[in-house]
Amino acid sequence: MIGQTQVKCADCNGTYASDTSLSTCSSCSGLLSVEHDPDTATLKQLFDNRATKIGVGSTARERSGVWRFRDIVLDASDDAIVSHPEGNTPLLRREAVAAYAGVNGLLIKHEGHNPTGSFKDRGMTVALTQARRIGARAVACASTGNTSASLSAYAAHAGIPSFVFVPEGQVAGGKLAQTVAYGARTLRIRGDFDDCLRLARDASDKLGVYLVNSVNPFRIEGQKTIMLELLQQLEWNAPDWIALPAGNLGNTSAFGKALVEAHRWGLINSIPRLLAVQASGAAPFAQSFANHFAERISVRAETRATAIRIGDPASWDRAVRAIEATNGVVESVTDDEIFAAKAVIDQCGVGCEPASAASVAGVRALAARGVIHRDERVVAVLTGHLLKDPGGGPESDNTALTTDEALTLLERTVATAPNRR
Numbered sequence: 001m002i003g004q005t006q007v008k009c010a011d012c013n014g015t016y017a018s019d020t021s022l023s024t025c026s027s028c029s030g031l032l033s034v035e036h037d038p039d040t041a042t043l044k045q046l047f048d049n050r051a052t053k054i055g056v057g058s059t060a061r062e063r064s065g066v067w068r069f070r071d072i073v074l075d076a077s078d079d080a081i082v083s084h085p086e087g088n089t090p091l092l093r094r095e096a097v098a099a100y101a102g103v104n105g106l107l108i109k110h111e112g113h114n115p116t117g118s119f120k121d122r123g124m125t126v127a128l129t130q131a132r133r134i135g136a137r138a139v140a141c142a143s144t145g146n147t148s149a150s151l152s153a154y155a156a157h158a159g160i161p162s163f164v165f166v167p168e169g170q171v172a173g174g175k176l177a178q179t180v181a182y183g184a185r186t187l188r189i190r191g192d193f194d195d196c197l198r199l200a201r202d203a204s205d206k207l208g209v210y211l212v213n214s215v216n217p218f219r220i221e222g223q224k225t226i227m228l229e230l231l232q233q234l235e236w237n238a239p240d241w242i243a244l245p246a247g248n249l250g251n252t253s254a255f256g257k258a259l260v261e262a263h264r265w266g267l268i269n270s271i272p273r274l275l276a277v278q279a280s281g282a283a284p285f286a287q288s289f290a291n292h293f294a295e296r297i298s299v300r301a302e303t304r305a306t307a308i309r310i311g312d313p314a315s316w317d318r319a320v321r322a323i324e325a326t327n328g329v330v331e332s333v334t335d336d337e338i339f340a341a342k343a344v345i346d347q348c349g350v351g352c353e354p355a356s357a358a359s360v361a362g363v364r365a366l367a368a369r370g371v372i373h374r375d376e377r378v379v380a381v382l383t384g385h386l387l388k389d390p391g392g393g394p395e396s397d398n399t400a401l402t403t404d405e406a407l408t409l410l411e412r413t414v415a416t417a418p419n420r421r
């Protein structure tokens with residue numbers, strides 16, 4: 001029947017109704033996936049019509065860059081939807097970044113423009129809407145920082161108590177400040193992210209707390225809209241490549257699912273190739289890709305790009321499917337390459353957090369090797385805002401000056417600046 005949404009286990013084919021409170025399969029612990037059966041004849045028209053209704057009189061169902069696509073995300077009622085609203089992020093062109101990457105028409109999709117400053121809001125609006133639909137009494141997640149900031153904000157809006165588990169000393173200051181300020185119970189754990197995720201899964205199994213880590217299938221549905229919104233911005237002309245940073249692999253999975261579905265349902269004529277980029281100190285997925293995914297690998301993760309400091313990615317299987325279905329590539333780049341790319345992105349006034357810059361660093365690496373051609377149409381996704389993690393870049397010259405010294409410095413700078421008229 002058209003419009004019927006089901007939740008399916010990818011491993012044992014078990015099916016659940018769309019109001020399930022499970023975040024993994026109850027019979028085999030496999031990852032769940034939300035499957036839709038939309039009326040494809042009208043889909044594109046429907047999405048394009050809604051995109052014009054973003055004024056004051058409209059509801060979150062139209063205003064949000066997630067809920068505009070609800071027919072293939074989660075068709076929740078207006079009063080269930082927990083939205084700030086999110087999405088509607090800009091698609092930018094910056095010559096300096098394109099030149100640095102070595103790709104002429106490089107475009108940047110900046111997900112740092114979401115309400116809490118990262119793409120995590122797109123998944124969280126759907127996860128908290130589902131939490132409300134199932135009457136969850138509390139929600140929880142493990143996080144490298146952005147998930148917890150987002151969970152805290154959306155749980156506050158939904159009026160549902162929230163708990164977050166973060167690795168002590170490994171979360172950037174901006175993210176922790178948000179998490180605490182929005183009101184989540186924030187438990188700092190002596191361990192790394194992978195320990196926190198195990199704890200969150202235990203809490204969900206034993207206490208019935210609704211788990212909203214990226215294993216949660218409804219978060220994946222929300223994150224698909226990064227791709228749907230991008231394709232709509234490109235008037236449904238698919239690019240050749242889409243590059244993104246890869247940590248726990250939720251986004252890689254979501255992008256792959258979105259692109260395959262968009263192609264199957266006639267929204268686009270070709271499937272872009274995914275380029276998932278890891279930090280070389282946290283690159284189990286890239287290592288496995290180099291060996292044709294012969295085995296699942298886990299490592300002890302180490303990188304200054306804390307949002308992708310993950311050694312045992314949770315969404316492994318579905319990310320493998322995403323790379324295979326898009327004829328994708330998984331690459332790794334060093335922290336130095338990540339911070340060099342970030343400096344270029346920052347200095348043209350765009351800015352991003354360190355992990356985000358991995359996408360541009362990855363495009364540059366593949367362009368240098370000739371895997372990506374300079375005339376191909378490439379979009380690099382920036383995942384988080386600069387203010388999330390302002391450290392780690394070049395130190396500013398912060399010696400304080402007297403006002404006289406400052407004036408002298410200005411005079412000298414202005415005198416030697418080129419006349420731009």
Ligand SMILES: *Cc1c(COP(=O)(O)O)cnc(C)c1O
Binds near residue numbers: 118146214247307
């Ligand atoms: C969560 C996050 C990532 C990694 O995304 P995954 O879905 O875990 O692979 C990358 N960048 C930022 C800024 C993030 O918050």
Ligand SMILES: [Zn+2]
Binds near residue numbers: 014028
């Ligand atoms: Zn199963």
